[in-house]
Amino acid sequence: MIHYTDQERDLAQFINGTIVILEDGLDDSKAEQYAKEVLSQIVNYHPDMNPVNMKDGNILVQYNHPAYNVVLTEFTRQHMEVIKSKHLDALATDEVLITGLGQNKFDEFGMQALYGRAFMFMDAQNPNVVRLYRKNSSD
Numbered sequence: 001m002i003h004y005t006d007q008e009r010d011l012a013q014f015i016n017g018t019i020v021i022l023e024d025g026l027d028d029s030k031a032e033q034y035a036k037e038v039l040s041q042i043v044n045y046h047p048d049m050n051p052v053n054m055k056d057g058n059i060l061v062q063y064n065h066p067a068y069n070v071v072l073t074e075f076t077r078q079h080m081e082v083i084k085s086k087h088l089d090a091l092a093t094d095e096v097l098i099t100g101l102g103q104n105k106f107d108e109f110g111m112q113a114l115y116g117r118a119f120m121f122m123d124a125q126n127p128n129v130v131r132l133y134r135k136n137s138s139d
Contacts, residue, residue, distance in 0.1 A: 001019040001021075001068055001070060001133075002133055003056075004054070004060065004068075004070075005021065005135075007135055007136050007137070008136070009021050009022070009135055010022040010024065010026070010031065010132065010133065010134050010135050011132070011133040012031055012034075012035035012129050012131075012132055012133075013129065013131040013132075013133065014035070014039070014123035014128060014129055015123065015126070015130050016119040016120075016122045016123045017069060017070070017119050017123075018039065018068070018069055018119055018123040018124075019067065019068050019069070019070070020034070020035040020038045020039070020066060020068075021067075021068070022034060022035065022132075028132055031129075031132055032129045035127075035129055036127040036129070038065045038067050039067060039123060039127055040124065040127075041065050042064065042065050042120065042124065043120075043121065043124040045064075046064070048063060048064045049062065049117050050063075051071075051109065051110070051113035051116070057073050057074075058070055058071060058073055059071040059073065059109070059112050059113060059116060061113050061116040061120070063120070067120060069116040069117060069120055070116070071112050071113065071115060071116035073112070076112045076115065080108065080111075083111050083112065083115050084111060087106060087110075087111040087114050087115065088104065090114035090115060090117060090121075091114070092121070
């Protein structure tokens with residue numbers, strides 16, 4: 001996400017890799033609180049996702065609030081058979097997603113997006129911010 005934001009935004013990273021883009025000017029404590037509130041808003045209302053193919057080949061999973069997961073296609077290519085066999089485990093209870101293939105039917109792109117979104121659910125269940133990235137920082 002540092003790359004995708006051109007180091008122009010402050011970011012909070014959760015333990016499972018979910019990234020929240022922070023509002024400007026938040027100190028560390030408020031940044032962590034804000035990031036946790038963003039995840040709560042996603043999972044306690046409706047976890048809409050919008051997966052996007054990025055120019056570098058990765059998939060960016062976006063939500064209806066400023067949180068993201070980056071799915072590294074280099075990794076998913078190596079593990080696609082497991083992802084194919086378990087992708088429906090990434091659906092929330094009684095969730096129905098409509099794709100061009102039908103209800104809860106996914107091509108490989110959709111399976112990878114669900115894989116990425118699963119990390120957001122894990123982070124929301126145990127919201128642990130492990131790092132704050134500050135814009136234009138050398139860290």
